[in-house]
Amino acid sequence: MRRIGWISLVLSCCLLFLSACATAGGGDRKQGANGKDDFSAGMVTDTGGLNDESFNQTTYEGLKRAQKELGIDIKALESKRDEDYVPNLTKFAREGRDMVWGVGFKFDKAISDVANQFQNVQFGIVDSDLGGKIPKNVTAVTFKEEEGSFLMGVIAGLTTKTNKVGFIGGISSPLIKKFEVGYRAGVLTVNPKAKVQVAYAESFNDVTKGRSLAKAMYDGGADIIYHAAGGVGKGLFDEVKSRKKGKYWAIGVDMDQSRLAPDHTLSSMIKKVDVAVYNVMKAQQQKKHQAGKVLQFGLKENGVGYAETTKRHVKPDVLKRVDEYKRKIANKELVVPTSEADLHQFIKS
Numbered sequence: 001m002r003r004i005g006w007i008s009l010v011l012s013c014c015l016l017f018l019s020a021c022a023t024a025g026g027g028d029r030k031q032g033a034n035g036k037d038d039f040s041a042g043m044v045t046d047t048g049g050l051n052d053e054s055f056n057q058t059t060y061e062g063l064k065r066a067q068k069e070l071g072i073d074i075k076a077l078e079s080k081r082d083e084d085y086v087p088n089l090t091k092f093a094r095e096g097r098d099m100v101w102g103v104g105f106k107f108d109k110a111i112s113d114v115a116n117q118f119q120n121v122q123f124g125i126v127d128s129d130l131g132g133k134i135p136k137n138v139t140a141v142t143f144k145e146e147e148g149s150f151l152m153g154v155i156a157g158l159t160t161k162t163n164k165v166g167f168i169g170g171i172s173s174p175l176i177k178k179f180e181v182g183y184r185a186g187v188l189t190v191n192p193k194a195k196v197q198v199a200y201a202e203s204f205n206d207v208t209k210g211r212s213l214a215k216a217m218y219d220g221g222a223d224i225i226y227h228a229a230g231g232v233g234k235g236l237f238d239e240v241k242s243r244k245k246g247k248y249w250a251i252g253v254d255m256d257q258s259r260l261a262p263d264h265t266l267s268s269m270i271k272k273v274d275v276a277v278y279n280v281m282k283a284q285q286q287k288k289h290q291a292g293k294v295l296q297f298g299l300k301e302n303g304v305g306y307a308e309t310t311k312r313h314v315k316p317d318v319l320k321r322v323d324e325y326k327r328k329i330a331n332k333e334l335v336v337p338t339s340e341a342d343l344h345q346f347i348k349s
Helices: 002-026 055-069 082-095 106-118 143-161 174-190 206-217 229-240 273-285 316-330 341-349
Strands: 038-042 074-076 099-103 122-126 138-145 166-167 193-201 224-228 249-254 265-271 293-299 305-307
Touching: 002 341, 038 055, 055 099, 055 249, 082 099, 082 106, 082 143, 082 224, 099 106, 106 122, 122 273, 122 293, 138 273, 143 174, 143 224, 143 249, 143 305, 143 316, 143 341, 166 174, 166 206, 166 229, 174 193, 174 224, 174 249, 174 316, 174 341, 193 206, 206 224, 206 229, 224 229, 224 341, 229 249, 273 293
Parallel strands: 038 074, 038 099, 099 122, 122 138, 138 293, 166 193, 166 224, 224 249, 249 265
Antiparallel strands: 265 305
């Protein structure tokens, strides 16, 4: 009995010692969502999904880079409908994730509502400035899409053989209008005789609609079509691949989309969402980030531009002109319009 009692006493002391060590070593430290003392992030897509070959996919590339280089624990949730935004954001906030991203301007209300409810969590939104009303725990990442789109317009205007080009937009909105107007401004600057056909799918994931709109434009004489339509753009590439090489072209958006139709992709307008998202999380992890503001990236900041694969099909003399306009815009010698009213004034001047 005495031996058993002595052993019990020793075991009890060991347990008390280990418990004290655990409390001293990590009791006051913040744990990530995976139970480790680290930084964690969540991303909620819009209805286009993770593999939209566009802004959702590019944003996720930024998260994956953060996972690889910074050891950040990441998770993503795909929204099947707009009503999923708030529940998905809330799920990540309740998990205690350090930063939660909503991708796309359609998250405007959802991000604000959830951020105000979970003020100890940092949130980020891509492609919206929330109308200038930024909660103190939200970072808004925006881009000067009109500047990159202007360069696509220069390429299209100097390459077209029919003087007819097209633009396919996703959902009608001020954001997508910036792509459209910037593109039209670029086309008309270098080719005043050109006509730009415009159509909106009113969707970011209807591939079939994207293909039918592209078919109608090509059949109507357009030989180059630029899209800013998320997953809808896959329909454009499906259609252009069915047509004669060297005669019909597509221009991609957000990321290098040339792999969707290598022989038919003239260029892609790059938005470096992945870089912006990565940099925000890195600064946040290092406690150097200030939330509650808008971060905007244009040609000057190297936040937009054209894909390297542009050199495959665009003639050197055309690319030289593109680079000239790129410098002018970056130096603010040329201000690209962002609305219909601005475009009319731009054309007159």
